[in-house]
Amino acid sequence: MSKIPFKNVALGLALAGSLFWVQPQTAEAALLSGKEPTPEEVAVQEEEQGSPKVEAQLTGEARSISLDEAMELAMTNNATVLKARNDLASAEVAAQKAASQSRTAKQVAQITLPTVTMPTPVYDTDGNVVFVPTTSGGGKAMAKNQTYYAATVYGPEATKKAVEIQTYALASQEAACSLQTIQAYYTVLCDGQAEQSALLALEKAQNQYNVVESRLNQGMATKLELLSAQAQVNGAKAALDAARAKTVQDKRSLNVIMGLDPETNWSPNSQLTYDPLLIKDVEEKVQEIVSGSPMVQLTEVVFELADITKKNDMLAKPSFTYDGKTAELTYQTAKIEYDNAQSVAYTSAKSMLENLSLAREQYEVYNETQALLEEVYRLAVLQYENGLNTQNDIQAAAADLASNDSQRLNALLQYNIAKTAIEQGLVSTGN
Numbered sequence: 001m002s003k004i005p006f007k008n009v010a011l012g013l014a015l016a017g018s019l020f021w022v023q024p025q026t027a028e029a030a031l032l033s034g035k036e037p038t039p040e041e042v043a044v045q046e047e048e049q050g051s052p053k054v055e056a057q058l059t060g061e062a063r064s065i066s067l068d069e070a071m072e073l074a075m076t077n078n079a080t081v082l083k084a085r086n087d088l089a090s091a092e093v094a095a096q097k098a099a100s101q102s103r104t105a106k107q108v109a110q111i112t113l114p115t116v117t118m119p120t121p122v123y124d125t126d127g128n129v130v131f132v133p134t135t136s137g138g139g140k141a142m143a144k145n146q147t148y149y150a151a152t153v154y155g156p157e158a159t160k161k162a163v164e165i166q167t168y169a170l171a172s173q174e175a176a177c178s179l180q181t182i183q184a185y186y187t188v189l190c191d192g193q194a195e196q197s198a199l200l201a202l203e204k205a206q207n208q209y210n211v212v213e214s215r216l217n218q219g220m221a222t223k224l225e226l227l228s229a230q231a232q233v234n235g236a237k238a239a240l241d242a243a244r245a246k247t248v249q250d251k252r253s254l255n256v257i258m259g260l261d262p263e264t265n266w267s268p269n270s271q272l273t274y275d276p277l278l279i280k281d282v283e284e285k286v287q288e289i290v291s292g293s294p295m296v297q298l299t300e301v302v303f304e305l306a307d308i309t310k311k312n313d314m315l316a317k318p319s320f321t322y323d324g325k326t327a328e329l330t331y332q333t334a335k336i337e338y339d340n341a342q343s344v345a346y347t348s349a350k351s352m353l354e355n356l357s358l359a360r361e362q363y364e365v366y367n368e369t370q371a372l373l374e375e376v377y378r379l380a381v382l383q384y385e386n387g388l389n390t391q392n393d394i395q396a397a398a399a400d401l402a403s404n405d406s407q408r409l410n411a412l413l414q415y416n417i418a419k420t421a422i423e424q425g426l427v428s429t430g431n
Contacts (some may be wrong), residue, residue: 077259180269366408
């Protein structure tokens with residue numbers, strides 16, 4: 001299963017910091033004047049700098065959508081799934097038609113045997129030989145030939161297999177649609193937690209700015225440190241704006257998957273959580289996933305259909321003829337595709353379980369590290385208040401905290417996607 005990109009929050013911090021230092025005069029003037037620029041002034045600055053303004057909001061009243069509801073909407077509106085359903089309906093009609101034709105063929109194939117009257121010698125009561133007319137023959141019989149076989153055996157069996165093929169093809173498309181929806185939905189959940197992390201980082205930056213400003217008023221800090229603290233605030237604001245914009249864009253993407261208007265506003269009714277999934281026998285689980293794979297089942301039925309077709313063709317096309325060799329080649333190709341599908345499903349299922357284990361281990365490490373980095377940041381602030389380090393140390397601790405949190409959330413995202421996919425048997429097999 002493909003990984004979903006996750007933007008590093010620290011990138012927003014670094015970018016915002018670099019933008020600040022590109023225009024130090026404007027930032028310093030705003031700080032020294034003691035007032036925030038007006039919205040009009042900000043708009044003028046953005047126009048002069050050529051910065052495009054992108055609306056990062058959705059319209060309408062928000063409603064709650066669960067993962068199951070999102071999957072149902074996607075399944076209802078997905079064009080590929082709808083086409084697969086239509087193909088299945090057509091195959092079912094063809095199967096019914098073939099069954100009707102089979103009954104007709106059996107009726108047509110019935111023939112009435114001729115009645116023959118022959119004189120049969122018998123003895124009368126006096127012992128003399130006399131001839132008595134005797135009737136033989138008549139009744140019903142079946143005229144069976146290759147056409148009869150094709151209409152009564154191959155046709156019905158082949159169309160039944162076609163229905164099975166379309167059934168598994170539909171299941172395969174539904175699985176792909178569900179997996180895509182799960183990935184997109186959990187990404188939105190992850191975006192929400194990234195917003196919370198960015199908001200907390202902004203609160204930390206604002207608190208630190210207040211500390212530096214207080215120390216500056218007491219003559220214990222420099223204006224450069226205040227500017228540095230302001231840069232930290234600006235970077236945190238930029239990271240929060242970027243996180244919110246990503247949430248909106250990912251919601252728009254999921255809206256398209258669900259068949260809704262891209263601007264439809266909604267909110268998930270759950271959060272991304274860490275719920276360990278323990279699998280006792282990995283190999284047994286892999287085999288379970290492989291046997292339940294719609295693509296494996298589809299190729300198996302295609303192989304069975306090729307076998308039926310080969311037997312039908314052999315009645316009129318011996319194996320040494322061109323048509324006979326073509327039927328044999330089709331059969332062998334279907335067998336190879338069936339074997340390949342099993343191999344791909346096995347590899348993908350094994351990889352998914354390995355990714356689940358890796359994501360779990362990464363999350364646990366990053367989660368533990370996050371608690372340590374929170375303490376490092378707290379101690380860095382405390383040391384600064386006591387004059388034992390600099391504002392640069394604070395910013396470094398904040399950057400480490402944001403970077404680790406980004407990786408923690410990404411691992412949690414990948415874990416939840418893999419866990420849900422495995423639980424629902426939705427492992428991608430490349431179809």
